[in-house]
Amino acid sequence: MDVSGQYRTPLSRARGLGSAKEGVHRFIAERATAIALVPLSLWAVYAVLRVAPVGYEGAVNLLQSPVNAVLAVLLIAVSCAHMEAGMRVIIEDYVQKHGPKIALLLLNAGVCWLGGALGVFSILKVALLGVGA
C-alpha cells in the first residue's frame, strides 16, 4: 500500500499537471464588472440622494429619464454578475464537500439571477409605463 500519498500536500500532487485549462474567463469577468461598477456605484449613491426626499412621483419621474433608467438597469445587472462571481469564490474557499458546494453555487446563481431579473423588470416597467401603471 502506498502511504506516501497521505503526507503529500494538494499542491505537490497538482504540481506538474498544468493549469485546470479553464476558469480564466471567471477571473476576467469579475474584474471587468468591478471596473464597470466604479462609475455605476457612484451614480447609485447620487441616485439615492436624489430619490430619498421626493416621494413616489419624484422617483417615477427620475426613472422616466432614459439616462437614469439605463444606468439603473446596468447597476442592477452588472452588480448581480459581480456578486455572483464574488460569492462563488467565497463558497469555493470555505465549502469543501462536493455536494453542498454544488448546491450553494446553484443557490447563489439562482438568487442573483432572480434578483437581477426582478430588479430590471421593475425598473423597465416604471421607465416605460410611468405613474400608476
Next chain:
Amino acid sequence: MPLSPHLQVWRWHVTMAASIFTRATGVALYVGLFVVVGWAASLATGPGSYDLFMVVMASWLGKLVLFGLSLSIFYHLAAGLRHLAFDSGRGFEPKTADMTAVICIAFALVATVAVWILAYFIGAV
C-alpha cells in the same frame, strides 16, 4: 486540516483587516442589492407599497442599514481599486500595501460621513 498558517496563529495586521473588510463588505453589498431590488419592485407595484418601503428605510433600523451599505460601497470601491493594482502586479511591497490599506479604510470613513452630511443638508435624511 489546514496546511497553511492558520488564522489563530497570525498576528493582527492592517493588511489582514483590509482583506477581511473587502470580503465582509462584499457580502453586505450582496444583501444591499436586494434592498435596491426591493426599492424598484415596490416602485413598480404602486404608491402604497412604495410609501411603505420608504417608511421602513426612513426608520432607525432602515437608516442603520443604509449607513452600513454606504460604508460598504465606499470601502469595497477603494479596496476593489487596490486589488486591481495587485492584479497588475503592483503594490505588494509591505510598506505600500500597509499604506494603501489605511487609505482604503480612511477613504471609506471620510466619504461615508461626507455623504451623510450632504444628505442631511439636502433634506434626504
